[in-house]
Amino acid sequence: xxxxxxxxxxxRSLKQAKIRTLLTSLAIGVGAFTIxxxxxxxxxxxxxxxxxxxxxADTQSLIVTPKAQQGPGQAQDAPREYGAGPEQAADLSYLSxxxxxxxxxxxxxxxxxxxxxISAQYVTRExxxxxxxxxxxxxxxANLDIVAGSVPHDTLLDNQVIIxxxxxxxLGFKQPGDAIGKTITLHFMQDETYTxxxxxxxxxxxxxxxxxxxxxxxxxxxxxxxxxxxxxxxGQFFMVNVTVATSVDAQxxxxxxxxxxxxxxxxxxxxxxxxxxxxxxQWGTAGFGALAILASxxxxxxxQYISVLERTQQIGLMKALGMRSRDVAALFRYxxxxxxxxxxxxxxxxxxxxxxxxxxxxxEALGLGNGTxxxxxxxxxxxxxxxxxxxxxxIAGYFPARKAAKLDPIEALRTE
Amino acid sequence: xxxxxxxxxxxGKKHNAFVxxxxxxxxxxxxxxxxxxxxSGSGKSTLMHAMSGLDRPEQGEILVDGKDILKLKQKAVDxxxxxxxxxIFQSFFVQPNxxxxxxxxxxxxxxxxSATKRxxxxxxxxxxxxxxxxxxxxxxxxxxxxxxxxxxxxxxxNEPRILFADEPTGNLDSETGDLIIKLLFNYxxxxxxxxxxxxxxxxxxxxxxxxxxxxxxxxxxxxxxx
Numbered sequence: 001x002x003x004x005x006x007x008x009x010x011x012r013s014l015k016q017a018k019i020r021t022l023l024t025s026l027a028i029g030v031g032a033f034t035i036x037x038x039x040x041x042x043x044x045x046x047x048x049x050x051x052x053x054x055x056x057a058d059t060q061s062l063i064v065t066p067k068a069q070q071g072p073g074q075a076q077d078a079p080r081e082y083g084a085g086p087e088q089a090a091d092l093s094y095l096s097x098x099x100x101x102x103x104x105x106x107x108x109x110x111x112x113x114x115x116x117x118i119s120a121q122y123v124t125r126e127x128x129x130x131x132x133x134x135x136x137x138x139x140x141x142a143n144l145d146i147v148a149g150s151v152p153h154d155t156l157l158d159n160q161v162i163i164x165x166x167x168x169x170x171l172g173f174k175q176p177g178d179a180i181g182k183t184i185t186l187h188f189m190q191d192e193t194y195t196x197x198x199x200x201x202x203x204x205x206x207x208x209x210x211x212x213x214x215x216x217x218x219x220x221x222x223x224x225x226x227x228x229x230x231x232x233x234x235g236q237f238f239m240v241n242v243t244v245a246t247s248v249d250a251q252x253x254x255x256x257x258x259x260x261x262x263x264x265x266x267x268x269x270x271x272x273x274x275x276x277x278x279x280x281x282q283w284g285t286a287g288f289g290a291l292a293i294l295a296s297x298x299x300x301x302x303x304q305y306i307s308v309l310e311r312t313q314q315i316g317l318m319k320a321l322g323m324r325s326r327d328v329a330a331l332f333r334y335x336x337x338x339x340x341x342x343x344x345x346x347x348x349x350x351x352x353x354x355x356x357x358x359x360x361x362x363x364e365a366l367g368l369g370n371g372t373x374x375x376x377x378x379x380x381x382x383x384x385x386x387x388x389x390x391x392x393x394x395i396a397g398y399f400p401a402r403k404a405a406k407l408d409p410i411e412a413l414r415t416e
Numbered sequence: 417x418x419x420x421x422x423x424x425x426x427x428g429k430k431h432n433a434f435v436x437x438x439x440x441x442x443x444x445x446x447x448x449x450x451x452x453x454x455x456s457g458s459g460k461s462t463l464m465h466a467m468s469g470l471d472r473p474e475q476g477e478i479l480v481d482g483k484d485i486l487k488l489k490q491k492a493v494d495x496x497x498x499x500x501x502x503x504i505f506q507s508f509f510v511q512p513n514x515x516x517x518x519x520x521x522x523x524x525x526x527x528x529x530s531a532t533k534r535x536x537x538x539x540x541x542x543x544x545x546x547x548x549x550x551x552x553x554x555x556x557x558x559x560x561x562x563x564x565x566x567x568x569x570x571x572x573x574n575e576p577r578i579l580f581a582d583e584p585t586g587n588l589d590s591e592t593g594d595l596i597i598k599l600l601f602n603y604x605x606x607x608x609x610x611x612x613x614x615x616x617x618x619x620x621x622x623x624x625x626x627x628x629x630x631x632x633x634x635x636x637x638x639x640x641x642x
Contacts, residue, residue, distance in 0.1 A: 001525055001526050001528060002528060005525040009525075012514065313509060318522065320470055321523050321526050322494045322498025322527070323526045
């Protein structure tokens with residue numbers, strides 16, 4: 001018998017038991033739906049994370065901190081007995097200029113910028129009250145969303161600041177544009193006066209954003225030195241920011257810095273951690289889908305057994321007319337395959353529809369910004385899923401198909 | 417030519433053994449019409465199953481055109497049935513939810529004949545049983561006589577060398593039954609197809625060239641054999 005004819009007959013047999021076929025398929029469909037959605041959510045999550053990391057962090061930028069302190073040869077898990085040795089101090093370690101020079105010497109490192117922690121007592125402007133303000137340094141390639149003014153070459157002059165949109169009100173401006181070119185006063189040890197070069201707001205994809213007044217790197221250094229002079233913190237930094245030249249592989253530089261005994265964190269590390277989390281969630285939910293499919297296997301076996309019983313006469317006739325056992329088994333396997341295909345198509349189809357409906361709602365609810373889809377369907381993955389469901393259905397249909405193939409036509413055609 | 421030589425068939429084992437056929441011998445020439453007559457349980461159906469390759473008696477030979485079908489492998493027996501044998505059953509065994517076209521097409525599909533070649537042959541077979549107008553109808557919408565005619569169309573579509581009919585009129589009223597018998601004999605005469613009818617109806621048997629009477633697995637009488 002020709003394969004095409006077998007497939008056609010299999011399809012016709014299923015059509016004659018529409019509801020039963022549909023119900024059996026739906027059981028697989030539930031699993032396919034769950035798996036498709038969880039894979040789509042995983043992919044969407046990964047794409048979104050990539051977008052976030054790209055938007056928030058420069059992949060050519062590394063954060064270097066001193067290596068977490070451990071006494072010589074004291075890598076240990078158990079607490080030590082009191083008095084048995086030197087006390088474990090909460091070692092707060094810093095990076096010094098020597099460290100910065102060492103890092104700077106590594107080839108591929110373009111620039112090393114320490115992170116200056118500075119705080120102002122207040123910010124004010126002529127005729128306005130005094131307000132507490134957060135102070136940050138405007139890093140070289142920081143991702144800022146400028147709404148007014150401009151920062152030529154991405155570099156602030158030492159007497160310039162960028163203020164956040166949120167500060168406009170307290171400084172007595174109505175429009176962002178009003179602030180440009182005006183002066184504000186920050187009080188550290190003494191009053192310092194700056195010109196507002198630009199106004200920024202929270203970027204759409206920002207992972208972390210705090211509204212703060214941003215100073216140039218030089219100015220930050222000057223103020224930090226000023227405030228820390230005479231204290232142990234002078235010339236010491238919790239962490240430094242390393243800018244890797246664009247033509248150089250950041251990973252290689254990261255490894256080199258690590259080799260010199262520092263801890264290094266890169267945007268990729270953060271991304272990898274997030275990916276791991278997404279993967280766990282994705283495969284967790286996909287696992288539930290797999291369970292549903294496992295349950296549906298028994299549904300297929302049951303349906304097909306009933307089908308064989310119901311069609312005993314038909315099978316007997318086909319065998320009497322010379323149909324080979326192999327073809328009879330194939331007929332039932334193709335029926336199972338059809339069920340698997342139908343279930344897969346229904347499940348993924350519904351998942352796709354759900355995604356179409358849910359994507360805008362999710363983006364809206366989580367404030368992800370326009371055009372961000374958290375459910376991303378990959379045609380290849382969906383096709384692969386349907387193909388494996390067909391395979392699973394065929395395997396499930398093995399025993400019923402074998403029963404049909406082994407039927408004795410004389411017995412099957414005995415009517416009395 | 418069909419030669420049945422020393423055929424015996426036993427069902428069950430040891431204490432429960434039941435002899436369905438015992439030492440059967442006869443010869444049927446090509447194109448003959450044969451009635452195998454007997455009551456139910458006489459072994460007449462078993463004999464038909466053996467002659468058509470459905471059943472395999474453990475003893476004897478069944479030579480169809482000189483070839484022993486009992487010595488063939490399963491695959492070859494299936495092929496023999498698909499190509500050389502037509503079956504007509506008492507209960508028709510037409511597929512109620514399929515069209516007449518698909519019902520008649522089944523043996524051709526099994527015999528691996530391409531869809532394009534099938535069409536003309538199906539149409540010819542349906543015309544021979546005067547069901548051309550029902551080609552697209554579902555078999556369940558046919559009357560009993562029409563169903564049996566459909567079954568005949570299915571049996572002859574492959575132009576078999578031997579046609580087996582197992583109580584073909586058993587489920588029909590006498591008028592419709594006569595029509596079916598007429599169809600079978602016509603086909604037998606026109607195409608010189610060997611026709612083997614299993615029946616308990618003496619009137620029907622009387623119309624056949626050869627009559628083989630079976631009782632308790634034995635042949636008790638043969639008529640019309642030269």
